[in-house]
Amino acid sequence: ATEQAIVQLQNNIEGTLNSELTFRISDQTAVTKPLKEWLAMALNFPYKPDITLVDGSKKNPFHGVLHNQLVDLQTPLAELVPLGDDLQCAFDGSLTDCEKAIYGAIFNEAARRLGNTVKQSLQAKTDKFGSAVDNEGVVINAGLPFGDKVTGNTFKLTGEFIVDKDQGVYAMREKVEDEDEDPVTDQDFEYEPKQEKTIAIVPGAYKPPHKGHLDMVIKYLTGEGLSVPIADKVIVIISKPTLKGRYLPDGTEVGVAESEKLWNQLIGGMPNVDVQISTKHASPINAGYEMVGADTKIPAGTNIILGASQKGDDWKRWSGAEKYVSETLNLIDPESSAVPPKEHDDGYIETLLKEENSNLYKGLPSVRSNKNPNEYHASDFRYMTPEASTNPVAKKLLESFIGEGNVNSLLATFGLSSDLDEMSSAGAAAGYGARFPGKVRRRKPKKQQENIDTSLIDDVMRLIME
16 A cells, blocks of 8 residues: 555656746746746756836745745746846846746745655555644655655644745744744843754865765764754854965866855755854864864754765764864764765766767776765866866756756856756766755656556655655
8 A cells, every 4th residue: 555655756756847837028938838847947946035026016936925926926037037138038047136036936846746745645544644734735654665764853834834824934933034024112121042952064175076975974864874852053154265276177277265155056945054154274174173072162062963974984084073162062982973985877977888978987086096986076066067068968966066947057156168968968878867855856758567666655755854
């Protein structure tokens, strides 16, 4: 019964992803695509700052009002957000206000449709879920097996509720955030901020950051594959540049500003993740120790995880950490909290090993230094980035480093051309189907159904939960 339910849910999700979504750009122009194509092109970005509307007011790009106007009422984008004289919005990754308005509506609509699909696919009488379905969503208790994972916390899947104009998630957040709409009189009151019980400190050079780094952050927040407390907060520290620096093969420096921008693309406004820049330390280790040392501002009694990977005994860089961490904090053994390394997405190495891509493969720094190219290496990322401006295969493979939908923005960050034809890019890397956190992966039609693939469901669950 469980297997049948999963198959049905997967089929329903696939149908939802293939359902069409239309946006009117102007009175003369409308664009219609399947939902999964909109999701593939939509970039992650923080919900602040607000965007400016045609009447001069400002609005959160994820606000339910914008979703209602653009999706439900089919109001032309040109009537909501200022466009140029040509009444066009260039979806080129520059994250202009018009782009943000559309992307915000896409995420809202995807959450609504997928939430409704999951909610309607689950049967309340199923023993595994119990009495799960209510008028706002599906309540799933902690410990529920889902695919190859187990839910760590109780959570709720929401459909229409997520975009409800009065009670939805975005509406509730807007009521808290939009202080200008409701002037208040300041009063003195006692405020006791929430104290995080466990904080993971993840310092690095991040030249540049990639999905292997993001995977570490996600694992600390979810506890996946770890036997240490789940982090209430993850602090990513970007160390200041070394004198030597890090450069792309064309001589372009990968600096702190670029690293911070790429991190923000990767996390896409993910809650409980704080990206900071160390202005004092070129050594990531010293930057981490400064935050948890004798002068730490972290409350006493907090559990501290010092971020590291099991790859190459990376955790050993924290050997002797107890001498540098404040006695007021509880240091979790770095070896115990080291994260299993993530490998590249399915199809990455297979594509590189094809005969026609042999030159690209042989040029990888990891290959030249006899390292495993299926593991993440910042040097491979730096090598592949300029290659992607002229090589459609390299451009497709970059998705495994930075995430689907973020490649053009990555290239723009380093001043590289992103004009390669998307169809030739996809065709050149045929057979390579990447998966990305926070995105629903593309799936080829008429895939064999004998083996139940729950990874798609995992991706949808992650999308909805984020």
